[in-house]
Amino acid sequence: MTTTEIPDGPVNTPPAGFYLAEAQYESVTSTLAAAGIELGEYEQGVAAWLSSWDWSTVAVIVSWIARARAAATGEATPSVALPGRFDGTPAEVDQHLRRILADDVHLRYQQTIGGLAVAEAARDVRMEVALPGAPDRKQWLEVADFFDPRLQGGPYPRKRQCSQHNGFGPCPGAPGCTPAEAAKDGETS
16 A cells, blocks of 8 residues: 555545555554554554454544644654555665564564575675685685674674664664654754
8 A cells, every 4th residue: 555545634535445454454553653652452452453444444544643643743744654565665665664563573674684685695705716726715715604694694784774864774763763753863864
């Protein structure tokens, strides 16, 4: 779903569409999170129950929450829905994951992705020097083993990366960094 499917003004006709309860739950909880509302266990259950309703009802309730936040803060209604399946930028995906995952889970997710990329780079180095007689073959193999996370390299990245501060890099505001805080600090790229 894209943010254009959530009404940003008064609703005169039922919003069209159909989304699975999981997508609707994400829309409800991310809108509440953007409004600064932390949910307890019972409230998460209520959000799940609400998410089982039809989209036209969920869309109106999500619209009310977003519009109430915008009216109270004077800020534009934030983008709270899932990025489109084919047009989400890495920063949008990162922001979405930061909203729905605990910090440690998000770090482990990044380590899984980062570890695969580093292991692939180590494999490529090994392939380059695979031929006997390649210059400095032994040293290159030792380097590949050193940074390969499956061998000696350990997890990568070691700290959670953040898209909110001058591109992806270690997050200076972790664990409580939010897009709004980064923008307030003037650090958003």
